[in-house]
Amino acid sequence: MDIREVVTGFRDAAPLEGLDDAWTWAPAPRLDFAGALSADGKRLLQLNARDSFDKDLAVATLAFARAHEEEIVARNPYFGALDGFEAPGGHRFDSVLCIAPEVHEFYDYDRPELTPLVRLAFPAYSVEFAGDESLKEAITRFDLMRPNNLGRDPLPFLKMRFANTRTLGRSTNKGRGFTDPRNLESELRQLDGSPGSFVEFENRHRHVWRVEWHDGYYVAVWDTQDGEPRETTLGELLEFSAAQLRG
Structure with missing residues (x-):
């Protein structure tokens, strides 16, 4: 041709x-x-x-x-x-x-x-x-x-899996699925007051973190699913998650 x-x-x-x-x-x-x-x-x-x-x-x-x-x-x-x-x-x-x-x-x-x-x-x-x-x-x-929008902002690589015992929202796929950072922020906020709930998120370097609620926010490195959770605040957690997507 x-x-x-x-x-x-x-x-x-x-x-x-x-x-x-x-x-x-x-x-x-x-x-x-x-x-x-x-x-x-x-x-x-x-x-x-x-x-x-x-x-x-x-x-x-x-x-x-x-x-x-x-x-x-x-x-x-x-x-x-x-x-x-x-x-x-x-x-x-x-x-x-x-x-x-x-x-x-x-x-x-x-x-x-x-x-x-x-x-x-x-x-x-x-x-x-x-x-x-x-x-x-x-x-x-x-x-x-949607890369044909030449005026768009970045859409960082992000995969997420979650389940919330209070809102009853949860992932419908078996593994982590692609999503928008705004959804990650929303699910992290909704963990507040929901024992047994979690959010996992993965960045472009294929590093994974798991956040849980146990009378407070706890986050752990989850690359090998055996990270030691550390307590954190919502503000620190939102700053931390955003930084992992920018890096």
Whole structure:
């Protein structure tokens, strides 16, 4: 397949100023796409934006992805990211993410023959990746992160499991599942006054902590499920948990 011919045939396709072998097009209102040939010309590196397109950011992201694609994919073929990215225009992104066809399944409906040749590339944040995400985890993270919002804040890597004897809320999955840090804060707060309740949370370094309520908050390192609980306050606990997700 001649990727150049396919992309230049898209409606409203035009050269992306500032990057060779790259184009922009708008498939629908509120959507703007940009794409660049990979360094070997065998793939399309594509960035999608909803209500947030920034040409300079698109150029910088695709240029970084093209220059470092091999290293990014070597880190994780499904959901690889590399830090060291310097985003223009005041953006705080510090990484670029490349997403495999098995994860994004883009073009599966209208151009399935193109899907295997496309890697999505987005600006991202280093705190969002463990580096060893499985295919299943990559698909879930892709859905949660919504990386096509180029004005978004970081969504730190966070997995959680919990059960609360007072609210009767609990995890529905067997293990820890991905969630938003706001949910972690909410569940930690709701432990107050709920004997027998717990919250486990895991950060991008795959370190785990378990918090329980026994007439007060207790937290333990839970990497090997035998950590010694120490008493803490809610304020200290919220600061501690937030710090583990930023690190």
